[in-house]
Amino acid sequence: MENIIPSTKFNQYPVIVTYSPMKGRYFVAKRDIALGEVVLKCLPLSTAPFDNHRKRYCHTCKIYNSSSNSFKFYCKSCDLCYFCDRECFNQCFPIEQKIYDEKVIYNKSLFLKHELTCNISRKFSTWNINDKHMKSVVRLLVQILAERLIEKSDSKEKVNIEKESSINDLYNENSLELNEQTSSKNSDFLVALNNNFQDFLLLQSHLLDWPNDIKRDWLKHEKFLMNLFKSSKLLDEDDKFDDLLHMISKIESNGFGVYYKCKGKNVLFGRAIYPYASFFNHSCDANCDAIQDNYDKDELLLSTLVDDELLCNGKKLHGEMMFVALRNILKGEELTISYIQDENGLLPLQSRRQKLLSEYYFLCQCCKCITDEKQYRKKKKNVKNRNVKLNT
Ligand SMILES: C[S@@+](CC[C@H](N)C(=O)[O-])C[C@H]1O[C@@H](n2cnc3c(N)ncnc32)[C@H](O)[C@@H]1O
Numbered sequence: 001m002e003n004i005i006p007s008t009k010f011n012q013y014p015v016i017v018t019y020s021p022m023k024g025r026y027f028v029a030k031r032d033i034a035l036g037e038v039v040l041k042c043l044p045l046s047t048a049p050f051d052n053h054r055k056r057y058c059h060t061c062k063i064y065n066s067s068s069n070s071f072k073f074y075c076k077s078c079d080l081c082y083f084c085d086r087e088c089f090n091q092c093f094p095i096e097q098k099i100y101d102e103k104v105i106y107n108k109s110l111f112l113k114h115e116l117t118c119n120i121s122r123k124f125s126t127w128n129i130n131d132k133h134m135k136s137v138v139r140l141l142v143q144i145l146a147e148r149l150i151e152k153s154d155s156k157e158k159v160n161i162e163k164e165s166s167i168n169d170l171y172n173e174n175s176l177e178l179n180e181q182t183s184s185k186n187s188d189f190l191v192a193l194n195n196n197f198q199d200f201l202l203l204q205s206h207l208l209d210w211p212n213d214i215k216r217d218w219l220k221h222e223k224f225l226m227n228l229f230k231s232s233k234l235l236d237e238d239d240k241f242d243d244l245l246h247m248i249s250k251i252e253s254n255g256f257g258v259y260y261k262c263k264g265k266n267v268l269f270g271r272a273i274y275p276y277a278s279f280f281n282h283s284c285d286a287n288c289d290a291i292q293d294n295y296d297k298d299e300l301l302l303s304t305l306v307d308d309e310l311l312c313n314g315k316k317l318h319g320e321m322m323f324v325a326l327r328n329i330l331k332g333e334e335l336t337i338s339y340i341q342d343e344n345g346l347l348p349l350q351s352r353r354q355k356l357l358s359e360y361y362f363l364c365q366c367c368k369c370i371t372d373e374k375q376y377r378k379k380k381k382n383v384k385n386r387n388v389k390l391n392t
Pocket residue numbers: 022023024025026202203204206253254278279280281282283360361362363364365366
């Protein structure tokens with residue numbers, strides 16, 4: 001299990017992936033890391049805005065329009081994919097342009113994914129459910145299954161080449177050749193890592209730990225969802241609902257919220273999957289923090305961008321996630337983030353563990369919880385001994 005991810009994947013970052021039977025895979029510092037240093041940068045495998053936010057989220061460059069205006073360009077068939085301008089629209093719909101024009105630039109991966117999911121997205125709007133959480137999880141599942149199909153298709157090699165070249169176009173290939181020494185010192189030169197379906201498959205599912213009521217909620221929709229998926233090309237012949245539930249559980253246990261800024265506050269507008277970022281285990285005394293690129297930063301002019309920023313038809317490509325060290329970290333230390341909000345570290349052991357159990361389905365085994373647990377047991381034992389003495 002621990003060897004699944006070749007450590008060369010993370011060459012330019014000060015991390016390696018290791019494994020323990022109790023906590024699964026997790027990141028460890030490859031060398032001493034200084035406070036504020038960038039530990040990892042990655043791009044989302046897929047992002048799904050909540051339905052009521054979709055008209056302000058650009059499907060191509062991932063910008064979020066924090067004013068109340070909807071984008072004018074969109075797919076009239078699925079009414080799910082919206083675009084901030086004509087160029088971003090064209091990247092997904094080369095057919096709509098003069099395709100014989102050799103200068104047409106489009107993103108093949110975006111185009112293929114949309115082709116595979118447009119139909120199912122349209123039918124999806126007939127799903128009679130108010131739960132925006134379940135909806136966004138299924139939206140992500142649809143995109144992830146499309147990714148699987150693209151990777152598996154006969155033209156896999158061709159698609160990968162094109163996909164890579166379009167990604168390189170977008171993500172400025174110059175920075176790929178930087179050596180480890182310079183890149184790790186300067187976050188501007190670090191290339192955000194991209195993921196594929198195989199990386200998603202490595203994520204942990206907690207389906208077997210789900211409480212009955214959660215499982216029941218999903219089973220209620222089995223018929224609708226299976227019919228929906230069967231009407232698309234997205235399912236493999238031997239895919240059962242249980243397989244989909246495992247993927248849903250992976251999405252639930254590993255998804256990140258995506259936010260835009262409004263009056264200085266972060267507002268949640270959807271969720272995304274960043275498979276490599278999911279190798280950060282939780283700690284109640286985390287030594288790293290996630291910083292999401294603000295989806296609504298309106299720095300669109302090419303001239304204002306530094307050389308290696310991620311570009312998409314002359315604009316910044318949004319959605320990158322960056323992890324930074326919150327303190328000095330020694331070589332060999334586990335790198336962790338916090339999955340729960342406990343800014344001042346005031347939540348007691350039981351509350352923290354309960355939150356993680358009910359939202360993430362695991363019993364926290366971080367150093368802080370283990371130490372707190374030992375102290376709690378010691379205190380309990382002392383009280384018991386005192387009571388015994390008092391009674392005798
Ligand atoms: C986002 S993943 C982290 C990577 C994971 N270890 C893996 O192998 O894929 C979250 C899962 O890792 C495990 N995990 C993370 N932090 C943990 C902790 N503090 N104690 C115990 N298990 C933990 C839990 O199973 C949790 O559902």
